[in-house]
Amino acid sequence: MNLHEYQGKEILNSFGVEIQRGILAHTAEEAVTAAKKLTGDTGTVWHMIKAQVHAGGRGKGGGVKLAKSLEEVRDIAGQIIGMNLITPQTSAKGKKVHQVLVAEDVYYPGDSEPEEYYMSVLLNRASGRNMIMYSTEGGMDIEAVAEETPHLIFTEKIDPTVGLLPFQARRIAFNLGLSGKAFGEMVKFVIALYTAYVKSDSSLIEINPVLKTSDDRVIAVDAKVTLDDNALFRHKDYEAMRDIREENPIEVEAKAVGLNYVDLDGNVGCMVNGAGLAMATMDLIKQAGGEPANFLDVGGTADAERVEAAFNLILKDPNVKAILINIFGGIVRCDRVAQGIIDAYKNMGNINVPIIVRLQGTNADIAKDLIDNSGLDVQSAIEFQEAADKVQAVLA
Ligand code: GDP
Ligand code: MN
Numbered sequence: 001m002n003l004h005e006y007q008g009k010e011i012l013n014s015f016g017v018e019i020q021r022g023i024l025a026h027t028a029e030e031a032v033t034a035a036k037k038l039t040g041d042t043g044t045v046w047h048m049i050k051a052q053v054h055a056g057g058r059g060k061g062g063g064v065k066l067a068k069s070l071e072e073v074r075d076i077a078g079q080i081i082g083m084n085l086i087t088p089q090t091s092a093k094g095k096k097v098h099q100v101l102v103a104e105d106v107y108y109p110g111d112s113e114p115e116e117y118y119m120s121v122l123l124n125r126a127s128g129r130n131m132i133m134y135s136t137e138g139g140m141d142i143e144a145v146a147e148e149t150p151h152l153i154f155t156e157k158i159d160p161t162v163g164l165l166p167f168q169a170r171r172i173a174f175n176l177g178l179s180g181k182a183f184g185e186m187v188k189f190v191i192a193l194y195t196a197y198v199k200s201d202s203s204l205i206e207i208n209p210v211l212k213t214s215d216d217r218v219i220a221v222d223a224k225v226t227l228d229d230n231a232l233f234r235h236k237d238y239e240a241m242r243d244i245r246e247e248n249p250i251e252v253e254a255k256a257v258g259l260n261y262v263d264l265d266g267n268v269g270c271m272v273n274g275a276g277l278a279m280a281t282m283d284l285i286k287q288a289g290g291e292p293a294n295f296l297d298v299g300g301t302a303d304a305e306r307v308e309a310a311f312n313l314i315l316k317d318p319n320v321k322a323i324l325i326n327i328f329g330g331i332v333r334c335d336r337v338a339q340g341i342i343d344a345y346k347n348m349g350n351i352n353v354p355i356i357v358r359l360q361g362t363n364a365d366i367a368k369d370l371i372d373n374s375g376l377d378v379q380s381a382i383e384f385q386e387a388a389d390k391v392q393a394v395l396a
């Protein structure tokens with residue numbers, strides 16, 4: 001589950017991570033009130049107005065702006081709220097902004113220049129360990145840094161049996177070129193950040209930029225936090241942070257009816273029982289020259305009701321040109337699934353894309369007879385390759 005910047009910062013701060021403080025606002029007037037409350041502003045303090053959407057690169061799209069007076073707070077918040085924000089990380093359609101974070105300006109002048117760093121905590125799947133990835137090149141596109149100057153990205157792998165050790169946090173502060181007070185602040189920051197990652201059951205925390213202020217404080221200016229859905233049951237308070245306006249509407253609906261659905265860009269809808277078979281089916285579709293429009297695991301009980309719910313979801317996607325149903329009848333009998341498909345098809349009455357059904361396992365032959373004699377625009381297959389060929393034929 002993805003979070004907004006303001007929610008991510010709230011969680012981080014609860015574990016002692018220093019942040020750029022801010023208050024959420026839904027209207028221009030609320031933004032002014034927030035600014036006054038945040039900084040006690042009488043018109044001389046600067047604020048950042050930051051669009052809250054689930055996408056990075058907001059600054060580039062005009063969703064993060066500096067306001068140098070309360071009038072500017074009102075104007076800029078009014079501009080950003082309701083805008084359609086297009087960033088390098090959104091689709092071409094962009095994302096509607098419903099709310100902004102009114103944050104304190106932390107790039108104030110002082111004894112030294114503010115410095116921006118990059119830092120993230122994530123699981124390194126190759127080594128099976130959490131790692132902290134960091135760079136002196138903060139504030140910019142980290143993918144570009146990785147491409148052009150990979151030697152400026154450092155990693156610190158963490159041994160799960162002992163956790164992050166103090167010397168590792170010191171090594172990070174050292175590699176970032178810090179000394180004196182800022183060095184100590186960075187060590188504290190890294191330790192708190194890693195604690196937050198572990199205790200919140202996050203799968204990714206990315207802070208870009210981490211800022212060393214002109215008076216040597218170290219704070220998170222931005223926060224991208226992704227929580228592990230499988231651990232959400234342990235965090236009821238985080239569960240309430242879900243903002244379904246930011247999520248794919250078909251995926252939200254699938255979740256509500258208990259189907260495991262991931263929206264993809266292709267043209268062949270798939271309905272499969274079991275995640276492994278679903279992935280193999282997606283490979284099959286690619287081999288046949290198609291692109292999967294979705295991942296959909298209907299689970300063990302593929303009855304008419306579930307099949308109909310699944311059809312409904314798949315057909316919401318206008319790109320779908322064909323549907324491949326691939327069900328292995330282990331516990332569930334193929335003939336029951338076939339009957340479920342036929343019932344759902346007739347019941348819906350508005351299916352206008354060809355359907356290829358591959359049923360394998362218990363009573364597969366009876367199932368094939370049912371499908372073949374149904375009189376519907378549904379083709380049956382028993383073998384994997386046969387199904388692939390039929391998909392290829394309908395796409396041609
Ligand atoms: P992103 O564009 O979605 O990654 O949003 P960020 O939260 O990273 O903000 C974008 C950029 O705005 C940052 O990289 C900073 O350069 C700038 N910025 C953020 N906070 C402040 C601030 O308090 N003062 C100033 N002057 N600039 C800021
Ligand atoms: Mn950022």
